[in-house]
Amino acid sequence: MGAPVIESLRKHTKAYLDCHLMVTNPLDYVEPFGKAGASGFTFHIETSKDNWKELIENIKSHGMRPGVAIKPGTSVxxxxxxxxxxxPVxxxxxxxxxxxxxGQKFMPETMDKVRILRKKYPKLFS
Structure with missing residues (x-):
């Protein structure tokens, strides 16, 4: 699904639409998703290690809330x-x-990352 789907959905709902993108260059997608009416834009740290500051600023400037995703093998x-x-995100x-x-099985060991983040950043979850 892409920005056209978000644009279509936005016409029928005021719901929070978080867009989670696993793409090579998320900066290329910020403007189209912002114009389409996305509420949030979640990118992967693995593809944005060199430009995350610019990416976060760009996401916010297009009226969306920035989020970051990490894969199971990435350190919290x-x-x-x-x-x-x-x-911040x-x-x-x-x-x-x-x-x-x-169809993959849930990886319970990833929940340690959630516990660590909740303890370190309680306001992130409020």
Whole structure:
């Protein structure tokens, strides 16, 4: 699904529409999703290590709430700078399966990351 689907949905709902994108260059998608009416834009830290500050600013400038996702094998510490930044992400999505295909089994060990984030950043979850 892409920005055209968000645009179609937005005409019929005021619901929060979070768009979680696992793409190589998320900056290319910020403007189209913002114009389409997305509420939130969640990108993967793994594809944005070099430009996350610019990406967060761009997401906010297009009226969306920035979020970051991490894959099961990515260290939770990698998102700390994004949560603690002057312009921070507003949500952290901990993936409990590898992105890319359905039917996978839940990886319970990923819940440790959730516990760590909840303890370190309680306001992130309020």
């Amino acid at each position: 510490e990698e998102v700390y700078p994004l949560v603690e930044a002057e312009t 507003e949500m952290v999505l901990v993936m409990t399966v590898e992105p890319g295909f359905g």
